[in-house]
Amino acid sequence: MKHFTIFGDPVSHSRSPLMHNYVFKALDISACYSRTRLQDGSQLRDVFFAKALSGANVTVPHKEAAYAQCDEVRGIAKAIKAVNTLVLEKGKLIGYNTDADGFMSAIQSFGEIKNALILGAGGTARALAIALRNGEISPTILNRSRGRLEYFLSEGLECFDWDDFTARPYDLIINTTSAGLSDNELPLPRPLLMELLAQAKGAIDVIYGKETPYLREVKVSGLPYKDGSDMLLEQGVLANHLFMDGEVPIDNIRSAMKQSFSL
Numbered sequence: 001m002k003h004f005t006i007f008g009d010p011v012s013h014s015r016s017p018l019m020h021n022y023v024f025k026a027l028d029i030s031a032c033y034s035r036t037r038l039q040d041g042s043q044l045r046d047v048f049f050a051k052a053l054s055g056a057n058v059t060v061p062h063k064e065a066a067y068a069q070c071d072e073v074r075g076i077a078k079a080i081k082a083v084n085t086l087v088l089e090k091g092k093l094i095g096y097n098t099d100a101d102g103f104m105s106a107i108q109s110f111g112e113i114k115n116a117l118i119l120g121a122g123g124t125a126r127a128l129a130i131a132l133r134n135g136e137i138s139p140t141i142l143n144r145s146r147g148r149l150e151y152f153l154s155e156g157l158e159c160f161d162w163d164d165f166t167a168r169p170y171d172l173i174i175n176t177t178s179a180g181l182s183d184n185e186l187p188l189p190r191p192l193l194m195e196l197l198a199q200a201k202g203a204i205d206v207i208y209g210k211e212t213p214y215l216r217e218v219k220v221s222g223l224p225y226k227d228g229s230d231m232l233l234e235q236g237v238l239a240n241h242l243f244m245d246g247e248v249p250i251d252n253i254r255s256a257m258k259q260s261f262s263l
């Protein structure tokens, strides 16, 4: 039996074990998926091999540490410099980032999007900024402080902190901050958010499973919107497809994993 896990801290809230185990059971695959709380990210590689894992997902705050410990990084993860999926291949640890492609699938339903404003500048914002740029959607990053903008500047992306930003029209407003995750905060001052929503075509929050203060404001604005559930599903489908080495049809994985969302 193959063994998979999700590394994170905290990790108790993660829906990944439910999603992947549901797929394994529904498709009669001999595998199981657990969660592993890991405080020291530098131990990730050692723990991966000690547990004899076939693959893993990585969540907050270890995605950059995982990137640094891979033998090889493939695809868009190379530009993002963060990894959320690990696969053991011929004894080597191979890293991927399925958050980026998962997000791009999730925003298909908004129709044609030319530009987007990303609120926040953490690991998720990096993945989305690179994915949007690859998809020919122009990203702008807005963060409350300057420190984390360094990466985006080095990628030649347009970015601002709250002090040097002036609102202008963006088709899609994306919340990647953790504001609203375990508090009651908005990701940016309310008057500025209102001005941005008034000019947008749609809005998305990558947080899932709860209505954040941001999504409440979006709802009132009447814009098309979604939370992070579709992104969560799609990143999971892509990760599972990698875990199965592409041998299980992706549509079968998606329809099984989707059912786990109704549990």
Ligand code: NDP
Pocket: 060, 099, 120, 121, 122, 123, 124, 125, 143, 144, 145, 147, 148, 176, 177, 178, 179, 180, 181, 185, 186, 187, 188, 206, 207, 208, 228, 229, 231, 232, 233, 235
């Ligand atoms: P990070 O910790 O790397 O980054 C957090 C960002 O949020 C920083 O830019 C920080 O700003 C900003 N921030 C935090 N609190 C506030 C606040 N009160 N007001 C304004 N800005 C704030 O987090 P990640 O990028 O790894 O994850 C972000 C979110 O994305 C999490 O909620 C996570 O659950 C979700 N996520 C969802 C996925 C899905 O599949 N749906 C996949 C991956 C992540 P500063 O730099 O100033 O500190």
